[in-house]
Amino acid sequence: MSNHDYRPKSKVGQWFNDRLPLLTLANHLTDYPTPKNLNYWWTFGGILTFCLITQIITGLTLAMHYIAHADMAFESVEHIMRDVNYGWLIRYIHANGASMFFLAVYIHIFRSLFYGSYKAPREIIWIIGIIIYLLMMAAAFMGYVLPWGQMSFWGATVITNLFSAIPLVGEGIVTWLWGGYSVDNPTLTRFFTLHYLIPFLILGLVVLHIWALHVPGNNNPVGIDIKKPSKDTVPFHPYIVIKDGFALLMFMIVFAFFVFYSPNILGHADNYIEANPMVTPAHIVPEWYLLPFYAILRSVPDKLLGVVAMLSAILILAVLPWLDTSKIRSAVFRPLYKQFYWILVADVLILGYVGAMPAEGLYLLIARVATAYYFLHFLVILPVLGFKEKTLPVPLSITEPVLGGSPNLATARKKESKIE
Amino acid sequence: MSEKKTKRRDFLFTATTAVGAVGAAAVVWPMIDQMNPDASVKALASTEVDVSALTPGNTLTVLWRGKPVFIRRRTQEEIDEARKVKMEDLIHPEKDEDRAKNPEWLVMLGVCTHLGCVPLNDKGDYNGWFCPCHGSHYDTSGRIRKGPAPLNMEVPKYEFVNANTIKIG
Amino acid sequence: MKKLLKIFSLLLLICSSNTFSFAAEKVDYLKTDWSFKGLFGKFDRASLQRGYQVYTEVCASCHSMKYLSYRNLSEKGGPEFPEDQAKAIAASFEVMDGPNADGEMFARPGKLSDKFVMPYDNVKAAQAANGGAYPPDMSVLVKARGGGVDYIYSLLQGYEEAPSGMTLDDGVHYNKYMYGNKIRMAAPLSDGLVEYGDGTTASVEQMSKDVTTFLMWAAEPHLEARHQMGFKAIIYLIILTILVYFSMKKIWSRVESEV
Numbered sequence: 106m107s108n109h110d111y112r113p114k115s116k117v118g119q120w121f122n123d124r125l126p127l128l129t130l131a132n133h134l135t136d137y138p139t140p141k142n143l144n145y146w147w148t149f150g151g152i153l154t155f156c157l158i159t160q161i162i163t164g165l166t167l168a169m170h171y172i173a174h175a176d177m178a179f180e181s182v183e184h185i186m187r188d189v190n191y192g193w194l195i196r197y198i199h200a201n202g203a204s205m206f207f208l209a210v211y212i213h214i215f216r217s218l219f220y221g222s223y224k225a226p227r228e229i230i231w232i233i234g235i236i237i238y239l240l241m242m243a244a245a246f247m248g249y250v251l252p253w254g255q256m257s258f259w260g261a262t263v264i265t266n267l268f269s270a271i272p273l274v275g276e277g278i279v280t281w282l283w284g285g286y287s288v289d290n291p292t293l294t295r296f297f298t299l300h301y302l303i304p305f306l307i308l309g310l311v312v313l314h315i316w317a318l319h320v321p322g323n324n325n326p327v328g329i330d331i332k333k334p335s336k337d338t339v340p341f342h343p344y345i346v347i348k349d350g351f352a353l354l355m356f357m358i359v360f361a362f363f364v365f366y367s368p369n370i371l372g373h374a375d376n377y378i379e380a381n382p383m384v385t386p387a388h389i390v391p392e393w394y395l396l397p398f399y400a401i402l403r404s405v406p407d408k409l410l411g412v413v414a415m416l417s418a419i420l421i422l423a424v425l426p427w428l429d430t431s432k433i434r435s436a437v438f439r440p441l442y443k444q445f446y447w448i449l450v451a452d453v454l455i456l457g458y459v460g461a462m463p464a465e466g467l468y469l470l471i472a473r474v475a476t477a478y479y480f481l482h483f484l485v486i487l488p489v490l491g492f493k494e495k496t497l498p499v500p501l502s503i504t505e506p507v508l509g510g511s512p513n514l515a516t517a518r519k520k521e522s523k524i525e
Numbered sequence: 526m527s528e529k530k531t532k533r534r535d536f537l538f539t540a541t542t543a544v545g546a547v548g549a550a551a552v553v554w555p556m557i558d559q560m561n562p563d564a565s566v567k568a569l570a571s572t573e574v575d576v577s578a579l580t581p582g583n584t585l586t587v588l589w590r591g592k593p594v595f596i597r598r599r600t601q602e603e604i605d606e607a608r609k610v611k612m613e614d615l616i617h618p619e620k621d622e623d624r625a626k627n628p629e630w631l632v633m634l635g636v637c638t639h640l641g642c643v644p645l646n647d648k649g650d651y652n653g654w655f656c657p658c659h660g661s662h663y664d665t666s667g668r669i670r671k672g673p674a675p676l677n678m679e680v681p682k683y684e685f686v687n688a689n690t691i692k693i694g
Numbered sequence: 695m696k697k698l699l700k701i702f703s704l705l706l707l708i709c710s711s712n713t714f715s716f717a718a719e720k721v722d723y724l725k726t727d728w729s730f731k732g733l734f735g736k737f738d739r740a741s742l743q744r745g746y747q748v749y750t751e752v753c754a755s756c757h758s759m760k761y762l763s764y765r766n767l768s769e770k771g772g773p774e775f776p777e778d779q780a781k782a783i784a785a786s787f788e789v790m791d792g793p794n795a796d797g798e799m800f801a802r803p804g805k806l807s808d809k810f811v812m813p814y815d816n817v818k819a820a821q822a823a824n825g826g827a828y829p830p831d832m833s834v835l836v837k838a839r840g841g842g843v844d845y846i847y848s849l850l851q852g853y854e855e856a857p858s859g860m861t862l863d864d865g866v867h868y869n870k871y872m873y874g875n876k877i878r879m880a881a882p883l884s885d886g887l888v889e890y891g892d893g894t895t896a897s898v899e900q901m902s903k904d905v906t907t908f909l910m911w912a913a914e915p916h917l918e919a920r921h922q923m924g925f926k927a928i929i930y931l932i933i934l935t936i937l938v939y940f941s942m943k944k945i946w947s948r949v950e951s952e953v
Contacts, residue, residue: 364926365923366924
């Protein structure tokens, strides 16, 4: 299956391929040897590609009708919802698509955390992934500003004001971001421009992400290196294509429920009130997917340190491959890590919950504890665990556990199925 | 036995692909249709024009659906000139009687049928209109007589609501 | 498959649970059966028409509805007034148009393509006429309030005597469903305030229900189309999912591995 040996059958194909090896690329993608023991948590890469394409297509069509002007943005969104043919459908897909995108990316990230997909030799894939995630947050935030509702306006005000925490130049940066002395029309038009640009940057990074993936090949639930191609692998097409397709359809059913039956449940009622610089909504909350970071921001009583904490919470992920000192990838063979993994999941969910609550009393206390634990997990627990933990024996090939294997492996498998 | 199995498998794959293709096609349609005129544009399909101030020999140009509409109050000479043209002399044969139900009033889209420019009034070899873009000559009935345009200028749907008001569309 | 079902049920759980409620405090709103809820929910045509009557006769003197056009009244999925009637409704309003050939603005009867005429020229004028409080535009009001239709429905019926110990300023009223319980709008409805053409008794409850239904349609004019399309889309997806599932089983049966 070595790609260098690939030669198109037809003369025309050969002529073309000698000049631009697109057919070699296509052949590489279809034949790409994939571990055959990948479970459904691995289908979210494909789902995310679908999300990105959906957002780009619906976004392009919305941009044909949307007017990026402070006086007309809100009205143009209503115009899309009322008059444009299928405008309501396209907008609801786009708005809920953002939430579905983040749902999928969180599952994707936590899958990577569980199976140690970020470890050598896949650090670059992981770091590109973190950059994509950061860009996604930027795109989502700016996209949420575009309807120019109350949450758009005040969300933009609050988030851009984060930059004022930077000593000395902070105020200047905020004014520069706004293009004025408050969030206003210049801010809206530049956010629109950037919101339009970022998805294409993400698209480019996704190509790199996949390219970097295809060098070492996929990690797998057992977390061991496999020979490729071998009896441990299957060609991407049709095996993985059909499996990804099946998972994608299940995902789309959930997506459709949101779009058709609860299109506004993930949004905020306040965003159906046109932006008003004179009145702040009683309770400002970001979209659900940003809540954990919002909670971290609010848990620190100092303005600058709060911003630093929030940014560190994301950037710490970029150095994760070096913080995790364990040689074993998959949590299946790391009994202690597995427990800490689930505590981290719970911790992030708690942060998300308190992020939606008012920052006072018990909520604030919980947020502080959860924030502290978040950093503890990455900065202390993970490095120490690599040295202290007694891991389970790891099989030599993925075919072994699949075929039954030794008693040790049987228990490992039992545990594995329990988590999944 | 094994042949039967293969057949069933083939049928399954064909059915899956077919159903999938239908869905993909159904999803494409909204993305295409969103570029068609929307409900608010369609609602603006008609406009009413007050023509009481228009004297014979003059043209009023109004905007309808984003395009100029020429409303010409013709003089008797113009009407006579338009009506005496033989059908075989025309590139796009249409009787003036069919184009102007009320001979005094000629209502048509002021758009050259060549490539969409706006022809000039009272110009050209036929005393009607002349398109400066590529040299199409129209007569006093707005019919193409010379030049690259293939068709006469289009007469939109219109009616006299009363003696002084024309409703276009 | 088992794992898959777990993922799927997890997703469904997230989607169905309303734990994403960010309301600081929960209020028990008055409940009624809305015909437009549920998988096949549709608007009650007669209720929409009555609701429009309540809106024009009661609400429209203060509340604008600037994103609606008169043509919407005869469109499918709405009150579905016959087109002639919608035209007559439009013509009963005076719309400012222009400038004409002399450069002057002029008033003319409304057309189907016109937007709903606003009671005030601008927000400032509306505030000036209402003691500083702006009567919000009602086009998307239902979607702009956390409690949605239940909130509006309850609010209209929530006027009560203020509890003892609570002092109300001039022009402020007590409403048990309003955030903070203080509201500028006086109780807008009273029994028999409008006279329904179809003989329905115009109780406060009935009018509240009708006008709220109308507001729901105003905020979400394509709700019926959305529900219909949604049902078809989900049935389609389920069928395709089943087909793909069996295709997958077939394909993976070539490999000695579980799916």
